[in-house]
Structure formats: C-alpha cells, structure tokens
Amino acid sequence: MARIELVLGDITEQRVDVVVNAANSSLLGGGGVDGAIHRRGGPDILAECRALRAGQYGGGLETGGAVATTAGRLPAKWVVHTVGPVWSPTEDRSALLADCHRNALRATDELGARSVAFPAISTGAYRWPVESAARIAVDTVLDTANGLPAIDLIRFVLFDQRAYDAFAAGLDAGPYRLGN
Template sequence: MAAIELVKGDITRQDTDVVVNAANSSLLGGGGVDGAIHRKGGPEILAECRELRAGHYGKGLKTGHAVATTAGKLPAHWVVHTVGPVWSGSEDRSALLADCHRNSLLVAAELGAASVAFPAISTGIYRWPVRSAAEIALATVRETAEETPGIALIRFVLFDQATYDVFAEELAEK
C-alpha cells in the first residue's frame, strides 16, 4: 500500500516521478497550478499539450480524465494533466473529482511511476470546498492505491496552511 503524505509547498518543486496538474480542458495552460506548471516546466510541456490537442484531444480533455506529458524543466519526470470539476451546489459532481484522482494514479502507474504529487484539485478558481475535496481525494487515492501497487508514495502538496490543516484533519480521521 502506498504511503500518503502531506506537505505545504510548491508542486513545481516536487522531486517525484509524477506531478499532477489541475489543468483546464484546453491543456494549453491557465492560472493557478496549471499556469505555474507550464511556466516553470517550460515550453516542452506546452509543445506536447499542443500535440495532444492536434490528435486525440482535439476538443480538449474531458473533466475527470487524465493524460501525461513530459515535465520539461520540473524536477519530476512527467506531468499528468487532469481537469477537475467546477463546484456546484445544485449538482453532485463528486464522482468527477474522484475520477481525477483515480485516473491520474492509473496513468502514473502505466508510466511506471513510484511517486506522485497531487495539488488540491478544484479548490482554487473552481471553488470546490476544501474539506469535501480532501475527503474525496484521500478516499479515492487509498482505494486506487490497491490497483496500483507500483506506486509507493502519494504526496499532496498544499499551497497554504489552511488547506494543509484541513487535509491533515481528514487524513488523521481515516
């Protein structure tokens, strides 16, 4: 079973096999985690994303799906891009958020990754409540870790103390 750890920090500085990008569907960069990964990873990431858009993902990456590219200048070997759902108070999109974590781990396992770093997907501009996101993320990676025995470490890289504290509380409860 994979170890799950939490760190407060910058996902672009993680020396893991894979960093997960909370991407937008265009795969062409954006704000938040997506923008930081593209800026610090350099043009190689964008070039591979453009190739993906020219091929199988001409209409973009669907919410909950995941796809890998190089990590460019990042310490990681690969970036796994996933599109998180936008929070809705009137529609339960929890399964899509779970799919982001599950599919990212499955893609990482296909790559032969032993370590994966996740951000708090959908908790920024997509407004997903942090406690709910933490519950879904932690439950999903625990479940999926059984299907991906080659992955030894799953790290959540949380940008601020408040988000770290919520994830730590959820991790301690389970």
C-alpha cells in the same frame, strides 16, 4: 500500501516521478497550479499539450480524465494533466473529482512511476470547498492505491495551511493514519 505524505509548499518544486496538474480542458495552460506548472516546466510541456490537442484531444480533455506529458524543466519526470470539476451547490460532481484522482493514479502507474504529487484539485478557481475536496481526494487515493502496488509514494502538496489542515483531517478521519 503506498506511503501518503502531506507537504505545505510549491508543487513545481517536488522531486517525484509525476506531478499532477490541475489543468483546464484546453491543456494549454492557465492560472493557478496549471499556469505555475507550464511556466516552470517550460515550452516542452506546452508543445506536447498542443500535439495532444492536434490529435486525440482535439476537443480538449474531459473533466475527470487524465493524460501524461513530459515535465520539461520541472524536477519531476512527467506531468499528468487532469481536469477538475467546477463546484456546484446544486449538482453533486463528487464522482468527477474522484475520477481526477483515480485516473491520475492509473496514468502514473501506466508510466511505471513510483511517486506522485497531487495539488488540491478544483479548490482554487473552480471553488470546490477544500474540506470536501480533501475527503474525496484522500478516500479515492487510498482506495485506488491498493490496486496499484508499484506506486510507493503519494504526496499531497498543499499551497496554504487551511488546505494542509483539511487534508490532514481527511487522513486522520479514515482507517489510514498519517505515519503508519
């Protein structure tokens, strides 16, 4: 079973094999986590994203999908880009948010990576309530990681204390306890 960690901090500073980017469907950068990863990672990430857009992702990356690129100047080896769903009070999009985590972990495994750092996907500009996002993320990661034994570290990197507390509560609520 992979070790699960919570970190209050900046995802662009994580020394892991894979950093997960909460990307927009264009893959060409944006605000929040996406913009920070592109700025710190430099032009190599954007160049690979442009190549993906010129090829099989001409229409953009679908919500819940995941695709890997170089990490450029980030301390990670790769970036796995995933497009989170926009929160809707009238439509349950939880399965799409779960797909982001599941598919990012599968992409991490396909790269042969052993460690991965996730942000709180969809909780910024896409307005997903952080407590709900934390439950979905934690449950999906714990369920998916069981089938991917090569991944030995999954880190959630949370930008603020509220998100950190929500993810800590999500871990404490499940059968897995932080520190086990």
